[in-house]
Amino acid sequence: MSVFAYPSTVIVEAERPLLDAGVDLMARASRALAHFCADVLRESRGQIFGSRVCVFAGPGNNAGDALFAAAALARRGAHITVVTLFDRTHDQGLAAARRAGASVISSPSAEETTDPSVEAAGHCSAEVRAQLRADVMRELSRSDLVLDGIFGTGGRRGLPEHIASLIRDWRHSAGANSNTNTAGTRTSRFGTGTYTTQTLIAVDIPSDLSPADTGSEDRIHADHTVTFGGLKAELIDPRVAAFTGTVHLVDIGLELHESQATAEVVDTDDLNAGFPRPEPDGHKYSRGVVGILAGSEEYPGAGVLTTTSAVNCGVGMVRSLGSQMVAEYVIGLHAEVVTASGRMNAVVMGPGNPEDEYVHACVDALANTNVPVVLDAGALDMVGRAESVKGTWLAERPVVLTPHAGELARLLSRLLGEIITSSRINADPIGWAQRAAQSSGCIVLLKGHQTVIAAPDGFCVLPEAGPASLATAGSGDVLAGIIGALVATFHAKNQHEPPLPERELAHIVGLGVLVHNAAGRRAVNAGALGDAVAEVAGELIHRGSLIE
Ligand SMILES: NC(=O)C1=CN([C@@H]2O[C@H](COP(=O)(O)OP(=O)(O)OC[C@H]3O[C@@H](n4cnc5c(N)ncnc54)[C@H](O)[C@@H]3O)[C@@H](O)[C@H]2O)[C@@H](O)CC1
Ligand SMILES: Nc1ncnc2c1ncn2[C@@H]1O[C@H](COP(=O)(O)OP(=O)(O)O)[C@@H](O)[C@H]1O
Incomplete structure (x- = not known):
C-alpha cells in the first residue's frame, strides 16, 4: 500500500x-x-x-x-x-x-x-x-x-x-x-x-x-x-x-x-484498493465521459490505441473528438464509442498529433468549462508559449501533462528559456518533473522506466516501475487513454465538490500508470496492451483485485 x-x-x-x-x-x-x-x-x-x-x-x-x-x-x-x-x-x-x-x-x-x-x-x-x-x-x-x-x-x-x-x-x-x-x-x-x-x-x-x-x-x-x-x-x-x-x-x-x-510510493495494492468501481445506482454519466482527441491522417493508429484503452478502462462513455477518418477506424473496433458532442468529464488531447482544426474546435468547446485535460505528444506544445498555463484556456482546470524525457526537455526549454536536454532530464527525473510541474502549474507525468508524477507543490507520486516491454511504439498513447478515463471517472464522481486536490489527482494519475504497468506485464506490443487494459480493469471491477 x-x-x-x-x-x-x-x-x-x-x-x-x-x-x-x-x-x-x-x-x-x-x-x-x-x-x-x-x-x-x-x-x-x-x-x-x-x-x-x-x-x-x-x-x-x-x-x-x-x-x-x-x-x-x-x-x-x-x-x-x-x-x-x-x-x-x-x-x-x-x-x-x-x-x-x-x-x-x-x-x-x-x-x-x-x-x-x-x-x-x-x-x-x-x-x-x-x-x-x-x-x-x-x-x-x-x-x-x-x-x-x-x-x-x-x-x-x-x-x-x-x-x-x-x-x-x-x-x-x-x-x-x-x-x-x-x-x-x-x-x-x-x-x-x-x-x-x-x-x-x-x-x-x-x-x-x-x-x-x-x-x-x-x-x-x-x-x-x-x-x-x-x-x-x-x-x-x-x-x-x-x-x-x-x-x-x-x-x-x-x-x-x-x-x-513529500512523496508517495504506490504499488499494485493501491490499484486493487483504489481503482474506481461502478456504484450500484450509477449510470453512464455518473461513471464519467472522456473525450479523446487523438490520431490524424499521418498517425491514425494513435487514435485507435488511445480510444481502445479508454474504452477498456471501465469509463461510462468515450467520445471521439477527432477527424471522421479516425472515428471510422475507432467505431469499426469499438461500436460503443460516440461521435456526437455532449458533456465530458475529461479530455485527452494530442496522441498522434491531431490536425489543428480539430484541436481548435475542441479548445472552443472546452472554453468556459473546468473540464480537466490530459495533454500528450503534439498537444504538449500548447503549454509554455507563455510562462505557464495562467491566462490561457488551460487555466482554471486540472491539467495533466504526459511527456517522455524528450518532450519534457522541449517543454522545459520553452518554459525556462534555456536549453534543457533529455540527458539532463534522465539524470534527475524527479527534480525536473518537479520543476516542470512548478513552473507550468500542471500535474506532470514524466514517462520512463521509473515514471514520476509531480504536482505543482513539488509532491511526487512514484508508481512501482513497469516492465521494460512497455518501451514500444504506441504504448504512451495507451497510457494517455487510461489516464483520461480515470481522470474522467473521478471527476464525474467529484463534480459537485470542490476541485480534486492536486495531490489526489496525482494519486489518480499514479493509479493509471499502475494499470498500464499491469497491462504491460500481459502484452508485448501496444495493440495487445490496449486489449490487456480490458483484462486488468475487468479483474479489478469484477473480481476486486488483479490476478498476478
Ligand atoms: N534518535 C533516535 O533515538 C533514534 C535513532 N536511530 C538511529 O540513529 C541514527 C541517527 O543517529 P545520529 O544522530 O547519532 O547520527 P549518525 O549515527 O549518523 O552519526 C552522526 C555522527 O557522525 C558524525 N559525522 C557525520 N557525518 C560525518 C562525516 N561525513 N565525516 C565524519 N563524521 C561525520 C557527526 O559529527 C556525528 O558525531 C539514525 O539514522 C538511526 O540509525 C534509531 O535508533 C531510531 C531512534
Ligand atoms: N525501460 C522501460 N521500462 C518500463 N517502462 C518503460 C520503459 N521505457 C518506456 N516505458 C514506458 O513506455 C511508455 C512509452 O511512452 P511513449 O514514449 O510516449 O511512447 P509512444 O509515443 O510510442 O506511445 C511510457 O509509459 C513509459 O513509461
Whole structure:
C-alpha cells in the first residue's frame, strides 16, 4: 500500500516526543534489524549459527542500531566482528556486542584517539596499520553479511578518506564483487528483493548516500536498506537505487502525518484498493465521459490505441473528438464509442498529433468549462508559449501533462528559456518533473522506466516501475487513454465538490500508470496492451483485485 516519504528532518522530529517519554526507539529499531538480518542469513546460508557478520561502526546512534542488532545475532550463534572506524562509537552498543562475544577491530583512522577503551589505531605504526587493514579486508571477504552502521540521518555528505579507501579496496576485492546490486535486478525497490551470497545491509540509510555518479566507487552499495520510522525522501530517488538496494521500512511507532510527506510510493495494492468501481445506482454519466482527441491522417493508429484503452478502462462513455477518418477506424473496433458532442468529464488531447482544426474546435468547446485535460505528444506544445498555463484556456482546470524525457526537455526549454536536454532530464527525473510541474502549474507525468508524477507543490507520486516491454511504439498513447478515463471517472464522481486536490489527482494519475504497468506485464506490443487494459480493469471491477 501507499508508502509516504518524508524529509529526514520530519522523521527525526517525530522521534522526539517518544524519546522524551522514555521510549527506547533504538531497541525497537535494532530488534527489527536483527530479525531482518536473521531472515537474510537463514535464506542465504540455511542458518544463523556459524554465520559471519561484520559491522562497520560509526560514531553515532546509527552504529548503536547496528551494534545492538549484531549482539542479538551473536546470541543466536553468529560470529560478529565490529570494525570501529572512529575513535568513538556507540558505547552501550559496543559493550553489548562485546558481551555477546563480538571481536573488535579498530580500523586505522586519521582521527585523533581520545578513547582509551578502543585501541589507538590512529597512532599506530605504518606496519600495524597495514596489518589492521589486512585484518579488516580478510574479515570482509569471509563475511556472509555486512552491516553499514557508519552514519545514519546525522551523516554529512562525504566519507572521511580512511573509510572511502576501505570501501574502495573492498569493492575491488572479490568479496565485494559478489554484491550484484545494480538497478533493474529486482522487480521492486520496496519489497522483498533477492539475497546474494554476501549481503550488505545499510542501517536506516546508506552512509554518504548521494545521487551523484562521481565518487560512487567509494560509497556503500547496499543490497538492502532497513529504514526506521518512516521512508526517508532521499531513499526514493531512482538515482540512488544502486546504493540503497531494496528498501524495507520498519515501523517503530512514530506518528507521521501524510500532510508532511513529500512523496508517495504506490504499488499494485493501491490499484486493487483504489481503482474506481461502478456504484450500484450509477449510470453512464455518473461513471464519467472522456473525450479523446487523438490520431490524424499521418498517425491514425494513435487514435485507435488511445480510444481502445479508454474504452477498456471501465469509463461510462468515450467520445471521439477527432477527424471522421479516425472515428471510422475507432467505431469499426469499438461500436460503443460516440461521435456526437455532449458533456465530458475529461479530455485527452494530442496522441498522434491531431490536425489543428480539430484541436481548435475542441479548445472552443472546452472554453468556459473546468473540464480537466490530459495533454500528450503534439498537444504538449500548447503549454509554455507563455510562462505557464495562467491566462490561457488551460487555466482554471486540472491539467495533466504526459511527456517522455524528450518532450519534457522541449517543454522545459520553452518554459525556462534555456536549453534543457533529455540527458539532463534522465539524470534527475524527479527534480525536473518537479520543476516542470512548478513552473507550468500542471500535474506532470514524466514517462520512463521509473515514471514520476509531480504536482505543482513539488509532491511526487512514484508508481512501482513497469516492465521494460512497455518501451514500444504506441504504448504512451495507451497510457494517455487510461489516464483520461480515470481522470474522467473521478471527476464525474467529484463534480459537485470542490476541485480534486492536486495531490489526489496525482494519486489518480499514479493509479493509471499502475494499470498500464499491469497491462504491460500481459502484452508485448501496444495493440495487445490496449486489449490487456480490458483484462486488468475487468479483474479489478469484477473480481476486486488483479490476478498476478
Ligand atoms: N534518535 C533516535 O533515538 C533514534 C535513532 N536511530 C538511529 O540513529 C541514527 C541517527 O543517529 P545520529 O544522530 O547519532 O547520527 P549518525 O549515527 O549518523 O552519526 C552522526 C555522527 O557522525 C558524525 N559525522 C557525520 N557525518 C560525518 C562525516 N561525513 N565525516 C565524519 N563524521 C561525520 C557527526 O559529527 C556525528 O558525531 C539514525 O539514522 C538511526 O540509525 C534509531 O535508533 C531510531 C531512534
Ligand atoms: N525501460 C522501460 N521500462 C518500463 N517502462 C518503460 C520503459 N521505457 C518506456 N516505458 C514506458 O513506455 C511508455 C512509452 O511512452 P511513449 O514514449 O510516449 O511512447 P509512444 O509515443 O510510442 O506511445 C511510457 O509509459 C513509459 O513509461
